[in-house]
Amino acid sequence: MKKRTITLIAGPTASGKSDFALKLAEKSGASIVNADSMQVYSVLQIITARPSNDDMGRVPHYLYGYVSPEKQYSTGQWLKDASDIIKSVEGPLIFVGGTGLYFKTLLEGMAEIPDIPANIREKWREELKKKGASALYNILKDIDGPVARRLSEHDGQRIIRALEVYEATGKPLGYWQSQKTKPVLEGEDVTKLLLMPDRNLVYRRIEDRFDKMVDNGALDEVRSLIKLGLDPSMPAMKAIGVPEFNRVLRGEDSIETAIVKAKTGTRRYAKRQMTWFRHQLASDWKRI
Known part of the structure; x- marks a missing residue:
């Protein structure tokens, strides 16, 4: 059987990705799948430049505006949702967006980090509020130096993610990141396009x-x-x-x-x- 084509369209914001994907989808009969971390949220259509309702009515669109802003939504959850689309939707697919990490997880797989208990998540969120990102960054340097060196001391969300993983599992985030899953797109006919206008x-x-x-x-x-x-x-x-x-x-x-x-x-x-x-x-x- 001939493999279906899956096209990846990446690029910076305002590079014309969505328009390009829509034209390509109409010509090829493809469905479009969102690969932008902000366009998943339900309330934010205008401010995130999510495709208009008219555009989404022209060809099937998936993973747009379906997550409540009240929820913590992760790259891992997006990868699971994208995998479900790949399995359930027939015909060619076009993934389009500006979140580079989403494309890397599709192509390379992702670490399977155990679920973090809610009380540990809440603890580190409160610590971030009280002490600030820089103070928690210093804690992280002592327990997981390799991961700390890859992060900015101002990146509070990623810092507390590394801290909560260490507390919950007893192993640094880097250990789990090395335990990658099988790439979702392995064996597929993949076309990779990067829009980089002046x-x-x-x-x-x-x-x-x-x-x-x-x-x-x-x-x-x-x-x-x-x-x-x-x-x-x-x-x-x-x-x-x-x-x-x-x-x-x-x-x-x-x-x-x-x-x-x-x-x-x-x-x-x-x-x-x-x-x-x-x-x-x-x-x-x-x-x-």
Whole structure:
């Protein structure tokens, strides 16, 4: 039997990935699967540049807007959900997004880390609130130096992840990361495409797109999210535009200031993505 084609489309934010994937899907009869960690959340359609309802009606789309922002959603959970799509949906698939780690787990597998008890998770979340990321980073350096060296001392979520794994299992996170599962896409006919437009073009697209987000109701969307009363450390609360517009809603910034800050944050994020893709994705990814 001829293998079906699975196409991976990666690239920085505002590189045109979603439009490209949609055109390709319409030509090939493929279904589109989300590979962006923020576009999984249900409330955040505008601020995360999730495909419009009209676009999602043109071809089947999966893993978009199906997770409550109130839930902790991990790369491991996404890999499980993506694996279920691969098994259950017939025909060609197109995975599209800007979360590089999602693509790496599809191609390389992922460490099977045991479930962490809720009381240990809660303990380290409280420690993060009380002491801050830098203090916990110093603790991590003493018990898991190799992992600490790969992290920023300001990356609170990844720091407490390493700490909770060590407390729950007695083994450092690096040990579990070396125990990888079989790659999900092993044996599939995979086409790998990396969209890397000129940086200045990406920056201009970011400016234009964010203005449209504001016109389309991004502030109201953030207002709906804030009403849920979520902990600021939750991933959805860190989506670019959410902290900036939250300051507007609290009367701490003007809308004009928030827009400037959000655009700046998006440009910096795009730059980090482009650097990551250049260094982390193998040479068999076709650069476009």
